[in-house]
Amino acid sequence: xxxxxxxxxxxxxxxxxxxxxxxxxxxxxxxxxxxxxxxxxxxxxxxxxxxxxxxxxxxxxxxxxxxxxxxxxxxxxxxxxxxxxxxxxxxxxxxxxxxxxxxxxxxxxxxxxxxxxxxxxxxxxxxxxxxxxxxxxxxxxxxxxxxxxxxxxxxxxxxxxxxxxxxxxxxxxxxxxxxxxxxxxxxxxxxxxxxxxxxxxxxxxxxxxxxxxxxxxxxxxxxxxxxxx
Ligand SMILES: *Cc1c(COP(=O)(O)O)cnc(C)c1O
Numbered sequence: 001x002x003x004x005x006x007x008x009x010x011x012x013x014x015x016x017x018x019x020x021x022x023x024x025x026x027x028x029x030x031x032x033x034x035x036x037x038x039x040x041x042x043x044x045x046x047x048x049x050x051x052x053x054x055x056x057x058x059x060x061x062x063x064x065x066x067x068x069x070x071x072x073x074x075x076x077x078x079x080x081x082x083x084x085x086x087x088x089x090x091x092x093x094x095x096x097x098x099x100x101x102x103x104x105x106x107x108x109x110x111x112x113x114x115x116x117x118x119x120x121x122x123x124x125x126x127x128x129x130x131x132x133x134x135x136x137x138x139x140x141x142x143x144x145x146x147x148x149x150x151x152x153x154x155x156x157x158x159x160x161x162x163x164x165x166x167x168x169x170x171x172x173x174x175x176x177x178x179x180x181x182x183x184x185x186x187x188x189x190x191x192x193x194x195x196x197x198x199x200x201x202x203x204x205x206x207x208x209x210x211x212x213x214x215x216x217x218x219x220x221x222x223x224x225x226x227x228x229x
Contacts, residue, residue: 004042005049007222008033011205015216018209029209032077034201034219036061037226040068046222047072055079055098055217059086066093079161079217081135088112091154096121098161098198098217101137103148110152119156123198124149126183128176129165136162139183146187146194159196159214160184164204173204177211184212 011031019026035043036057043054043065056062057080066076077096084105090097091112100106100122113120124145127136137145142160150157160183164176177199184194200208202221209216220226 002045002049003224004045004222007224008046008049008051011218011221014205014221015209018206021206022210022212024209024212028214030215032079032198032215032217033222034079034217035065035223036080036219038219038223040065042223043069043074044072047074051222053077055219056094059089063089063093077217084108091120094120096123096158098123099125099135100149101125101135101145103145106149106152106155110154113154115154117154119154121158122149122155123159123161123196124157125161125163126180128162128179128183131165139179142183143187143190146192147190150192157192157194159194159198160187161198163201164199166203170204170207173207174211177204177208177213181212 015029016026019029030053032053032055033046033051034055053075055077076094077098078090078094079098082099082105087105087108091109097120109120125136126139126142149155160180162180164173167173180199181197184197188194196215197213198215200213200216202218205216
């Protein structure tokens, strides 16, 4: 067994254990392998071990890997901050976008996706930590943006995504993730039908699964430490 396949197994065991603890079915939780800075042969190794969904943060790097691994039929998620001038490339080559926080970018994505493809699957990024610098909309802006994004023809709004502030405090992480779940539930009471909570990374995926994550984004625990950019 390679290191990557062992790491994937260990990560799935962590997800399964947290799901059991929460009384959830682990099959509801998608493992997204975050592969930024990881070269294509190591993604191939992960794919050989059964991993299908990969997350990339940088458009050029992502496009290069999507091209290099096209024979594998993988699912690609764009999880980085998105500028409107990159929206066309993302809409044409990725299957999912997690970081929508402006209507203008969502409109460009929808337009570039067009009618001849399945809709681009989308999550709105919410800043649940209230830090000044981070991406994502404020929770009180979510209903307005979600309604507008859900109305775009070639996007399908699936849910919400968050990256809480790094913390060793498990209780704090759970409060942040619970806040995202409660916001999703409030939007669903308004009829939005959101099925996705994209939350939890290598260090806090248990807390996220306990609070209802349906997709965890895991890099380091699968591929090892990244070189500092
Ligand atoms: C890098 C990244 C991850 C993965 O982080 P790890 O700590 O390596 O698991 C998840 N989500 C986003 C948005 C990222 O940029």
